[in-house]
Amino acid sequence: MSESKVNSLGIIGMGLMGGAVMKMTGAGLGWDADAARCVNAPAASDVFESCDGVFLCLPNSDVVRAVLGAATLRPGQIIMDTTTGDPREMAAIGAELLARGVHYLDATVSGSSAQLLQQDVLVMVGGDAAVFERCRDWFASFAREVIHVGPCGSGAKMKLVTNLVLGLNRAALAEGLAFAQQLDLDLTQTLDVLRRSMAYSRIMDTKGEKMITQDFTPQAKLSQHLKDVRLMQAASKLPLPLSETHRRLLEKAEALGYGEADNSAVIQAILEP
Missing domain, CATH: 3.40.50.720 (NAD(P)-binding Rossmann-like Domain)
Structure with a gap:
């Protein structure tokens, strides 16, 4: 070689x-x-x-x-x-x-x-x-x-850190769109405004339309990110309060049958009873 x-x-x-x-x-x-x-x-x-x-x-x-x-x-x-x-x-x-x-x-x-x-x-x-x-x-x-x-191990550590922030961005977008729907706002326009605002994150470009149209064809499975959140909590010596809330949302979505769906399906944990 x-x-x-x-x-x-x-x-x-x-x-x-x-x-x-x-x-x-x-x-x-x-x-x-x-x-x-x-x-x-x-x-x-x-x-x-x-x-x-x-x-x-x-x-x-x-x-x-x-x-x-x-x-x-x-x-x-x-x-x-x-x-x-x-x-x-x-x-x-x-x-x-x-x-x-x-x-x-x-x-x-x-x-x-x-x-x-x-x-x-x-x-x-x-x-x-x-x-x-x-x-x-x-x-x-x-x-x-x-x-x-x-x-060795540093790549995995860095991935958990980036996935923590990425996953919370996704959950925040889901909650924001669910809130906008409750307020009778047009969701397509809401997503456009969010992209133009200080709230912007790249997750809006990859997951926003999927949440609005409920197209949960998997790009990355929800159950896989739930696994990642559990790894974050196991690896941390500090409490991760936002990730704890996120874990509960993902577990609810999984229980609703969205484990094999795209991780944008986390919005269903907010929309469905």
Whole structure:
């Protein structure tokens, strides 16, 4: 393998994010637990045995550990984990793999799979800086910007911080639109005014219309963000009062049947009894 970059690339986890990463990077192999999503790789071992670099696009750290535990890895191989997981667990995985000569980067993504396809995401990478540089070209193929944020686990930490603020922006927009509806305001005009006002956040551009039209086709699933909020609370030594309220809203939306819907469906936790 070249010391300047990774030569061959594969994907483990071919959901929304993994499929988008494959398209943008041109990776040749992709495996998923859903056989219908697999690309040139009937088994996960096909990816690990053939590729110098492997992206993991998985639901959580437990799945990451299970997949890596069953894999045959070789010294010098690079694992790039986009999973929004437990920072402590990701740091531990990095240390364990390093002892086997395998490199691990927790390369978390700020943005949806749709934004990744537009090369409009930020990637926050934890791990060895030299290994990060070797993989920069792969990240640059789908990211607007790539930042090395520290040792293993740091990418996951930064993702939780950004997701905390992002999720609260989304919840605030949902509450604002629900309030506007109660006041008999035109919601399309309300969204336009919000975008022009000091209240503006980019979440209005990606989730505002979805909330108004109730088009909850998933870009990022609500249940996944609920998982993230629980990780934030577990990682924090301080109370997170706004995130606690947000968690309860997400749990209500999930109980109403919106767990697999887009995370903009949090508005339904406010609108529905």
